[in-house]
Amino acid sequence: MRRRLKKYLIFMRSGFQTVLAYRGMLLLWFIGALVSAVLMGLVWWAIYSFSPQSMIAGYAFPQMLMYVILSAVVGEVIYTDTMGSITDDVRWGLIGMRLMKPINYRVQLGFSAVGDFLARILLIGVPVLTAGTLIVVFGFGLGGIQWYNILLFLPACFLSALMFDAFGFLFGQLAFRTQAMFGVASMSQIVISFLSGGVVPISLFPAWAQTALTYTPFPTLVSLPVRIFLGQVGWTEMLIAFAISIAWIVGLNVINHFAYKSSVKHVVVFGG
Amino acid sequence: MLKELKLYPKYVSMSLRSGLSYKADSFIMMISFAVTEVISLATVYLIVGSVPQIGIWSFNALAFLFGFILVPKAIDHIFTDELWILAYWAIRRGELDIYLTRPLNPLYQFVAKTFKWDGIGEFVVGIVIMCIFAPISGIAWSFSSVTVLILCGFFGIFGFTGIKLIFASLAFWLKTSGIILNTVYNLSGYAKYPLKYMGKAFMSIMFYVVPFGLMLYYPIECLITGANAWWSVLWSSIAAVALMTIGLTVWTIGIRRYDSSGN
Numbered sequence: 370m371r372r373r374l375k376k377y378l379i380f381m382r383s384g385f386q387t388v389l390a391y392r393g394m395l396l397l398w399f400i401g402a403l404v405s406a407v408l409m410g411l412v413w414w415a416i417y418s419f420s421p422q423s424m425i426a427g428y429a430f431p432q433m434l435m436y437v438i439l440s441a442v443v444g445e446v447i448y449t450d451t452m453g454s455i456t457d458d459v460r461w462g463l464i465g466m467r468l469m470k471p472i473n474y475r476v477q478l479g480f481s482a483v484g485d486f487l488a489r490i491l492l493i494g495v496p497v498l499t500a501g502t503l504i505v506v507f508g509f510g511l512g513g514i515q516w517y518n519i520l521l522f523l524p525a526c527f528l529s530a531l532m533f534d535a536f537g538f539l540f541g542q543l544a545f546r547t548q549a550m551f552g553v554a555s556m557s558q559i560v561i562s563f564l565s566g567g568v569v570p571i572s573l574f575p576a577w578a579q580t581a582l583t584y585t586p587f588p589t590l591v592s593l594p595v596r597i598f599l600g601q602v603g604w605t606e607m608l609i610a611f612a613i614s615i616a617w618i619v620g621l622n623v624i625n626h627f628a629y630k631s632s633v634k635h636v637v638v639f640g641g
Numbered sequence: 642m643l644k645e646l647k648l649y650p651k652y653v654s655m656s657l658r659s660g661l662s663y664k665a666d667s668f669i670m671m672i673s674f675a676v677t678e679v680i681s682l683a684t685v686y687l688i689v690g691s692v693p694q695i696g697i698w699s700f701n702a703l704a705f706l707f708g709f710i711l712v713p714k715a716i717d718h719i720f721t722d723e724l725w726i727l728a729y730w731a732i733r734r735g736e737l738d739i740y741l742t743r744p745l746n747p748l749y750q751f752v753a754k755t756f757k758w759d760g761i762g763e764f765v766v767g768i769v770i771m772c773i774f775a776p777i778s779g780i781a782w783s784f785s786s787v788t789v790l791i792l793c794g795f796f797g798i799f800g801f802t803g804i805k806l807i808f809a810s811l812a813f814w815l816k817t818s819g820i821i822l823n824t825v826y827n828l829s830g831y832a833k834y835p836l837k838y839m840g841k842a843f844m845s846i847m848f849y850v851v852p853f854g855l856m857l858y859y860p861i862e863c864l865i866t867g868a869n870a871w872w873s874v875l876w877s878s879i880a881a882v883a884l885m886t887i888g889l890t891v892w893t894i895g896i897r898r899y900d901s902s903g904n
Binding site: 394397398400401404405408411412413414415416418419420421425426547548549551552553555556559560563568569573574 | 663665666667669670671672673674676677680681683684687688689691692693694695696759820821823824827828831834835838839840843
């Protein structure tokens with residue numbers, strides 16, 4: 370067991386080192402995401418200045434600003450590249466070699482995603498979150514953030530990264546059947562981001578949509594870590610939410626296991 | 642120029658034939674672009690729907706603006722999508738070599754080789770949204786306002802192409818400029834919000850630096866307020882000419898220093 374684990378830990382290290390090697394690229398992507406966050410902040414500023422109430426969907430302006438920053442950070446740190454790895458492996462014909470090795474392809478990608486997440490949270494998550502929180506707390510008067518909420522935000526993000534990796538593997542398997550992975554990737558990312566509260570808080574959705582979403586894994590993906598950071602989740606709710614997260618991760622991986630058994634039969638290896 | 646025009650249908654036919662050999666893939670791409678835009682509109686609805694009105698802008702007017710932006714964006718996507726490849730990979734992989742050995746304009750060859758008919762998904766969504774919201778957008782429709790809309794949409798296509806050409810051509814110096822292009826291009830997504838109320842600094846950037854606001858937002862604002870919208874046609878045409886001139890200049894200087902990385 371220990372030997373097997375050691376074998377896969379190499380992939381985790383490799384995922385970590387890959388992000389470090391391309392840190393410049395990651396930083397540029399993140400600057401793009403940060404620009405979007407600032408601009409969304411301006412959109413909300415316009416909305417709040419015309420709102421008859423100071424709270425919108427349970428958020429005052431400083432909280433909404435923090436929500437926008439946090440959702441950008443969560444989006445960047447949890448969006449591991451499992452789907453992209455499968456797509457590249459299929460496109461460049463590497464999948465043949467991957468499947469021949471005495472290594473479980475799914476587990477390898479999972480460990481790689483964990484390394485990817487750890488590097489992202491260290492390089493991007495911690496510094497940007499610190500700066501963003503200081504700006505919103507001291508510049509816009511946001512209160513109510515506790516140290517334990519910040520600490521609990523990290524395991525919540527980790528669970529989200531595992532869930533996103535499971536989604537990535539699920540949709541990534543389509544690479545065995547279609548060439549249009551750019552479309553699949555962009556559509557799945559925007560749908561997941563929208564439904565998980567990555568674009569706007571879920572409390573802005575109509576009541577029926579909020580109820581429907583509670584039966585899906587999406588709210589635990591972005592909304593949960595962000596709400597934990599903002600101190601909007603009580604202890605009991607948090608424990609239940611973590612349990613639901615873990616259950617969804619296990620469930621999605623079980624689905625992946627069976628879907629992969631079918632998908633792998635469609636593998637076509639290019640070149641050689 | 643005549644030779645290029647004569648050859649274009651052949652390029653389109655070639656691209657369509659290669660695309661149609663993967664019919665399902667092209668269909669998936671088309672659906673994915675359409676779904677992405679529908680979700681974008683839902684986002685605008687959720688944000689703007691939280692207040693009754695943002696100054697002169699109602700949700701219906703913003704939805705019409707959203708649809709209007711999609712049309713030039715989709716047309717640019719259909720014709721010049723290959724510029725993204727220039728920004729991300731073409732220079733790094735030395736893919737331009739082949740175009741420099743043929744007796745045709747290299748930019749023309751590079752852009753013409755891909756006709757992205759999956760952009761029709763975005764185009765249809767844009768037109769449908771415009772048709773739904775036009776009667777309830779608060780715009781006083783006349784022959785003049787429709788002409789303004791068509792002209793600004795036409796110049797808007799060159800706005801998107803010009804911005805893409807400028808920032809994709811930076812790859813001649815940087816090897817890859819995709820992320821920069823992506824960040825600048827994404828600013829077009831903010832022209833669908835009420836720029837007038839998003840701060841003077843950002844509005845100035847969107848009007849004078851990356852003029853998506855001037856070319857896409859301003860015409861609709863004029864139509865809604867009843868201001869003389871022909872000014873927006875004039876400014877849009879100037880911005881389109883300026884962006885295309887800068888784009889072609891950056892490309893021309895860049896291609897001179899292109900050094901094949903081999904493959």
